[in-house]
Amino acid sequence: MKLELRGISKAFGSFYANKDIDLVVDDAQIHCLLGENGAGKSTLMNVLYGLYQPTEGHILLDDKPVAFSGPGDAMAAGIGMVHQHFMLIPVFTVAENIALGAEATKAGGVLDLQVTRKKVREISDRYGFNVDPDAVVEDLPVGVQQRVEIIKALVREAKVLILDEPTAVLTPQETDELLDIMRQLKANGTSIVFISHKLREVRAVSDVITVVRRGLVVDSVAPETSTTELANLMVGRAVQLNLDKEAGTPGEASLAVRELSVINPAGTTTLDRVSFDIHKGEILAVAGVQGNGQTELTEAILGTQPVNAGSIKLDGQELVGKSVKAVLRSGVGFVPEDRSVHGLVTQFSIEENLILDLYDRKPFGKGISMNLEAMKKNATKQIADFDVRTDNPLNPASSLSGGNQQKVVMARELSRDLKLFIASQPTRGVDVGSIEFLHRRIVAERDKGTPVLIVSTELDEVMELADRIAVLYKGKINGIVPGDTSREVLGLMMAGVSQEDATSQAGHVKADAEPVEATPVPVETKQPGQAAPGESNAAEGEAQ
Amino acid sequence: MTTQGLQPSITLLPSKKTPIVLSVIALITLISFGFLGSSQAAHFSLSTATDAFTIPDLVFPGMATNIVFGVLLVALAAYSWRLRAKGQALPTWAVVIAAVLFVLGFLIWVVSGANINSISLASLLAGAVVLAVPLVFGSLSGVLCERAGVVNIAIEGQLLGGAFTAAIVASVTKNAFAGLIAAGIAGALVSLVLAVFAIKYLVNQIIVGVVLNVLVSGITGFLFTTVMQEDPELFNSPAHLPIIAIPGLSAIPVIGPILFKQSLIGYLMYVAVFLVWFGLFKTRWGLRVRAVGEHPKAADTLGIKVNATRFWNVTLGGIVAGIGGSFFTLVAIDSFTKEISGGRGFIALAAVIFGRWNPIGAFAAALLFGFADNLQVILTIIGTPVPSQFMAMMPYLVTIFAVAGLVGRSRGPAAVGEPYVKE
Numbered sequence: 001m002k003l004e005l006r007g008i009s010k011a012f013g014s015f016y017a018n019k020d021i022d023l024v025v026d027d028a029q030i031h032c033l034l035g036e037n038g039a040g041k042s043t044l045m046n047v048l049y050g051l052y053q054p055t056e057g058h059i060l061l062d063d064k065p066v067a068f069s070g071p072g073d074a075m076a077a078g079i080g081m082v083h084q085h086f087m088l089i090p091v092f093t094v095a096e097n098i099a100l101g102a103e104a105t106k107a108g109g110v111l112d113l114q115v116t117r118k119k120v121r122e123i124s125d126r127y128g129f130n131v132d133p134d135a136v137v138e139d140l141p142v143g144v145q146q147r148v149e150i151i152k153a154l155v156r157e158a159k160v161l162i163l164d165e166p167t168a169v170l171t172p173q174e175t176d177e178l179l180d181i182m183r184q185l186k187a188n189g190t191s192i193v194f195i196s197h198k199l200r201e202v203r204a205v206s207d208v209i210t211v212v213r214r215g216l217v218v219d220s221v222a223p224e225t226s227t228t229e230l231a232n233l234m235v236g237r238a239v240q241l242n243l244d245k246e247a248g249t250p251g252e253a254s255l256a257v258r259e260l261s262v263i264n265p266a267g268t269t270t271l272d273r274v275s276f277d278i279h280k281g282e283i284l285a286v287a288g289v290q291g292n293g294q295t296e297l298t299e300a301i302l303g304t305q306p307v308n309a310g311s312i313k314l315d316g317q318e319l320v321g322k323s324v325k326a327v328l329r330s331g332v333g334f335v336p337e338d339r340s341v342h343g344l345v346t347q348f349s350i351e352e353n354l355i356l357d358l359y360d361r362k363p364f365g366k367g368i369s370m371n372l373e374a375m376k377k378n379a380t381k382q383i384a385d386f387d388v389r390t391d392n393p394l395n396p397a398s399s400l401s402g403g404n405q406q407k408v409v410m411a412r413e414l415s416r417d418l419k420l421f422i423a424s425q426p427t428r429g430v431d432v433g434s435i436e437f438l439h440r441r442i443v444a445e446r447d448k449g450t451p452v453l454i455v456s457t458e459l460d461e462v463m464e465l466a467d468r469i470a471v472l473y474k475g476k477i478n479g480i481v482p483g484d485t486s487r488e489v490l491g492l493m494m495a496g497v498s499q500e501d502a503t504s505q506a507g508h509v510k511a512d513a514e515p516v517e518a519t520p521v522p523v524e525t526k527q528p529g530q531a532a533p534g535e536s537n538a539a540e541g542e543a544q
Numbered sequence: 545m546t547t548q549g550l551q552p553s554i555t556l557l558p559s560k561k562t563p564i565v566l567s568v569i570a571l572i573t574l575i576s577f578g579f580l581g582s583s584q585a586a587h588f589s590l591s592t593a594t595d596a597f598t599i600p601d602l603v604f605p606g607m608a609t610n611i612v613f614g615v616l617l618v619a620l621a622a623y624s625w626r627l628r629a630k631g632q633a634l635p636t637w638a639v640v641i642a643a644v645l646f647v648l649g650f651l652i653w654v655v656s657g658a659n660i661n662s663i664s665l666a667s668l669l670a671g672a673v674v675l676a677v678p679l680v681f682g683s684l685s686g687v688l689c690e691r692a693g694v695v696n697i698a699i700e701g702q703l704l705g706g707a708f709t710a711a712i713v714a715s716v717t718k719n720a721f722a723g724l725i726a727a728g729i730a731g732a733l734v735s736l737v738l739a740v741f742a743i744k745y746l747v748n749q750i751i752v753g754v755v756l757n758v759l760v761s762g763i764t765g766f767l768f769t770t771v772m773q774e775d776p777e778l779f780n781s782p783a784h785l786p787i788i789a790i791p792g793l794s795a796i797p798v799i800g801p802i803l804f805k806q807s808l809i810g811y812l813m814y815v816a817v818f819l820v821w822f823g824l825f826k827t828r829w830g831l832r833v834r835a836v837g838e839h840p841k842a843a844d845t846l847g848i849k850v851n852a853t854r855f856w857n858v859t860l861g862g863i864v865a866g867i868g869g870s871f872f873t874l875v876a877i878d879s880f881t882k883e884i885s886g887g888r889g890f891i892a893l894a895a896v897i898f899g900r901w902n903p904i905g906a907f908a909a910a911l912l913f914g915f916a917d918n919l920q921v922i923l924t925i926i927g928t929p930v931p932s933q934f935m936a937m938m939p940y941l942v943t944i945f946a947v948a949g950l951v952g953r954s955r956g957p958a959a960v961g962e963p964y965v966k967e
Contacts, residue, residue, distance in 0.1 A: 051845070051966075072847025087842035089835050090958070100835050101846030103828040110827050 001062055001078055001159035001191060002027050003048075008057035010040075010047050017043040019215045021057070025160065030182060030192045032202045032223075035212035036234055037402070037429050041195045042084065044212070045162050048193075049081045050074040061160075072101075080153025081162040086145050088152075090138035095120055097137055098152050116155075123151050127184055142289075143174040150181065154190075161185065162193045167201055171289050172459060172491030179205045197234070199227045235432045245443050248467045251280035254451040255420055260310035262296045262475075270296045272475040273310070278420070278451040283442070285454040285466030285483075288494055293475040294455045295337060298424045301453075302334050303327045314420055328357055331419030335409055335426055337455070339402075343409040346398035350390060351379040353397045354412050378415075386411040387437065403434030410438060414445055421445050424455040439465060459487055459494075562634050566621040569646045574614025577653035583607045586655035587662035596795035602665070606656025613649040617642060651919075659927035668922055669915070670801040673810070674876065676914025678703055678885070680813050681868020682892025683899065683906035684820050685731075685861035690901060691824060692857035693837035693959045697753025698738050700889025701760035702731040702862050706869025708764040711880035712772070714782035720874050723782055724809070724867060727874075731866020732859050734760060739858040743851050746963040757889070765882050772880060780879045785809060787875075807875040809867065816864060821903040833857055837957035840964040850964045865889075894943045901956050909946065916942040 005023040009016060017040045025031040033041045046052045048059060050068030058065050061077055068074045071081075088097050095116045104115035120133040129147045137145060146166060153161050163182070167175045182192055182205055196202050202209055203223050211218040211233040218233050232238055255278040262271040271293045278284045286294055299305035301312055303324040312319040319327055328334070336342035344353050355364050355375055363374040379393040386407040390400060397405055406427065413421070423442060427435040442465060446452050456462050462469055466483040471493040479499035481489070488506035493499060585605050591598040620642050624634045655663055682699045689696035709730035714723025734756055742749040772780040785807045794804040803814075824830035833853060835843040840850040872884045891913050898912075899905025916939040924932040 049845075070847060071845045075847060081845070083845070087839070087845045089838045089842055091838060092831075092835070096831060100831055100843070101848055103831060105828050108827070109829055111831060 003160050004060040006058045009055045010043055011055045016215050021217050025191050028186050028189045029207045030186055030205055032194045032206035032209045034202050034209050039212045040215040041212055075156050078159035080158025082149040084165040086149055088137045093134050093136055094148050095133040098155055119155050123154050142169045160191045164195045171494045173495050199230050248281050250282040253277040254280045256313045258311045261308050263308045270475050274477050276470055280451055281449045282467045283446050283452040283465050284468050285462040286470050286472055287462045288472035290457045292472045298422050333413035333418045333421045335413055335423040337424035339405050339409050344397045347396055349394045351375050351393040353408050354379050354382050382411040403430040406430050418450045421450050422453045563624040563628055566624050570617035570621045573617050573649045577649050578610035578614045581607045581610050581653045582657040584656045584661050586652045588665045590665050591797045592666050595797045599797050604652045609652050610649050613645045654923055654928045657929045666798050671918040672915035673802050675917045676910045677813050677871045678868045678888050679892045679910035680907050682865050682889050683895040683910050685865035686893055686896035687903050687906055688861035689858050690960050691837045692833050692854045694854050694858050695749040695961045697750055698756040699865050699892050701757040702734045702865035703869035703885040703889045705730040705734050705760045706866030707872040707884050708880055710870030711782045711873035712779055715779050718783050720783040720785045723874055724870050727866045727870030728863040731862040735858045735862025739855045743854050749961055768882055782873050785874045809871045817903050817907045840959050898946045913939055
């Protein structure tokens with residue numbers, strides 16, 4: 001089916017998330033929408049799917065104008081959408097999820113799940129999805145949940161499939177599998193709108209790439225366009241591709257984590273006897289697919305996560321069992337993974353946010369009063385140092401963009417003398433320009449001799465920053481490897497393959513000269529777009 | 545691809561809760577009920593005069609039985625400690641056996657030490673079902689609302705509104721069926737207020753529910769004194785629904801009176817439990833309702849009207865609870881009095897949680913509370929060693945222990961209490 005968007009605009013108040021967008025997706029075409037977080041890609045697709053009403057413009061299917069008052073209409077017209085945050089009911093089975101809204105019934109509205117099961121098996125077999133219709137969705141890995149979403153669209157006979165940031169939650173191997181699935185769907189005549197900000201995938205699978213920036217279509221280009229050019233189009237100016245980080249000069253071991261284990265209230269082991277060291281002046285990056293124990297690891301060091309066994313020693317001092325305040329006082333700087341919830345009090349001013357964990361220390365606190373003058377001076381200095389874009393330090397933190405919010409958090413944590421710096425997802429939902437800046441500050445802190453622990457689900461960020469890489473899989477350290485390890489090996493290790501097997505398998509793939517991707521990207525070429533992290537806050541950001 | 549088998553290699557010992565509780569009840573049974581108990585025999589009669597055939601009474605010597613029970617419980621407690629040391633939890637059947645032994649032991653101890661050493665087990669159970677009827681309807685209302693994602697604290701108000709309306713309509717029209725229908729409408733009206741405020745105006749559902757309870761209590765109390773007490777002949781002498789005994793079947797000992805000797809509302813209860821269960825888990829309607837209560841946005845993206853579904857479910861819940869309330873004035877008691885529902889709406893709410901948001905579970909939980917309620921009445925009559933005030937606490941103690949102790953971390957619908965707003 002041919003899909004055409006003509007002059008679509010979508011305004012929220014006076015802010016235009018989309019302005020005058022024209023887009024044509026041909027029959028059996030994979031059309032990529034490339035753009036940074038907050039560029040307006042998800043808003044556009046929500047308009048197309050009937051979740052938002054366009055302020056102006058028309059949607060045409062096979063040259064006939066259509067109007068959708070809700071997702072039901074869009075589905076009936078043959079449009080299917082796989083949302084970035086899956087729209088699956090976690091406690092339902094696969095079959096129940098797929099039946100929902102289009103149930104096969106016997107007399108009297110009695111569910112006939114047998115029909116749905118049969119359909120699921122049919123599609124699952126046709127595309128090699130390997131999905132059990134009776135599995136409960138919350139027990140399935142994210143990659144399989146995504147396939148359930150795709151089956152959901154296919155069962156409803158979608159002719160146009162929208163995939164919104166589908167690879168954000170996948171391992172590199174799962175991503176390759178998904179790209180294969182997309183090619184198969186295309187071969188069967190399905191048109192696909194593929195939303196992404198990851199250049200590698202986009203170039204590997206698309207027929208046409210439309211670049212969106214600040215709600216406007218910038219250009220439509222062929223997939224052969226170079227990554228540099230794509231990155232420049234996406235960001236709107238020339239971007240530097242490499243961090244050009246110098247090799248670190250690690251000193252003695254400073255942080256020693258031994259046999260650290262955490263069991264969550266449900267009884268699942270989320271961290272299983274994790275042991276590692278970080279040396280002074282070294283960045284250790286923890287790689288892994290989200291939910292493999294990263295959150296628990298950083299929170300255990302900070303002290304917000306109860307530890308069931310093991311020890312964490314910083315310069316010989318035990319941190320386990322200490323209060324969070326004592327841990328911070330002993331010189332730990334902490335950037336949490338979700339800045340708007342754990343990093344900032346968004347209603348507080350920038351000035352106040354810059355001293356959130358220093359409020360009772362000199363020069364800011366004195367007895368029961370606060371030294372407002374010192375706070376003001378501190379804010380002026382930090383805002384200049386970290387290039388926080390704001391016209392007034394008394395504005396609430398919520399008025400800042402994601403990148404500038406993250407700079408505030410980072411400025412606060414780096415303003416103390418640190419013995420350990422922990423940053424979790426340091427650039428998630430941050431624009432490319434800020435990413436560069438934040439990465440440099442992290443490396444600068446390392447060069448001061450501070451041990452640095454980075455946790456990121458973005459493989460590119462890990463490879464960019466790390467001196468050494470620890471791969472977490474199901475709560476265990478599945479090997480600690482040098483920072484220049486190839487992404488194939490890391491990808492396999494993130495999926496649970498042991499280091500030795502991963503190394504030999506990755507070598508094997510190369511020897512066969514039959515890579516899964518259409519355009520293998522040399523490892524040494526860094527691509528800034530890929531370093532842009534998962535667009536987890538993008539939908540909210542765009543909606544504002 | 546060869547993935548490593550990464551099995552978690554450290555395990556925590558299961559909680560000490562079960563072995564400790566078992567040890568305590570074992571000691572209570574062995575010492576208080578056994579060694580310190582009365583040596584008189586406790587009689588439990590299973591048949592009533594109208595039964596088709598009679599089953600002989602069950603007779604237990606008080607002290608001896610409880611010593612045996614106590615020893616068995618001590619053995620179970622020891623077994624539970626041993627399992628825990630090996631990192632295993634006690635299997636469910638053992639917990640059930642322990643609970644049955646303890647309850648039986650308690651009954652035998654109380655009856656053997658009472659002034660009259662005999663109670664009728666048949667009427668104890670039949671009475672439990674009767675007392676449970678409004679609870680079951682109330683908890684079904686709770687299940688219907690909460691499965692769709694709306695907290696219904698107003699069950700108490702719906703029961704009370706149903707009881708009052710049934711009384712006044714059945715008095716004026718001299719027709720119990722009219723009263724029954726009016727009760728359903730009254731419950732629906734209370735629900736409607738909840739639905740409008742909670743779903744349309746996004747007011748906190750708990751607050752609306754609490755306010756509704758106070759409102760209904762105030763209105764019925766006011767009308768009771770100003771209207772009903774002025775002319776009780778006309779306004780507060782409702783026609784009653786007869787008890788329908790099914791010939792033959794109702795004469796079966798023990799189960800006959802429970803299943804086949806009920807009022808219309810009693811039979812309706814069994815039908816309603818089945819219908820709500822079947823509807824929620826076997827039909828298209830139920831699948832959609834549960835989706836709305838779990839993940840409204842997902843339901844919305846599939847074209848399901850979230851707020852309309854919630855609205856109708858809350859209304860339906862009101863009708864069910866209203867009918868349950870009519871049981872007070874059309875079957876159980878002669879006329880309406882202030883606060884006739886006596887907090888049973890809140891017990892029903894506990895039954896929803898104890899029953900894990902499942903109609904059949906809620907039914908079982910309501911029966912348990914009904915049983916505790918009736919037991920306290922009967923034990924007070926036969927004159928037990930325990931002061932009656934303590935006995936009167938029993939249903940509420942059972943509620944607290946059931947909800948806090950046994951349920952633990954039960955998981956309700958994920959989106960319950962959260963209004964759904966489209967972006």
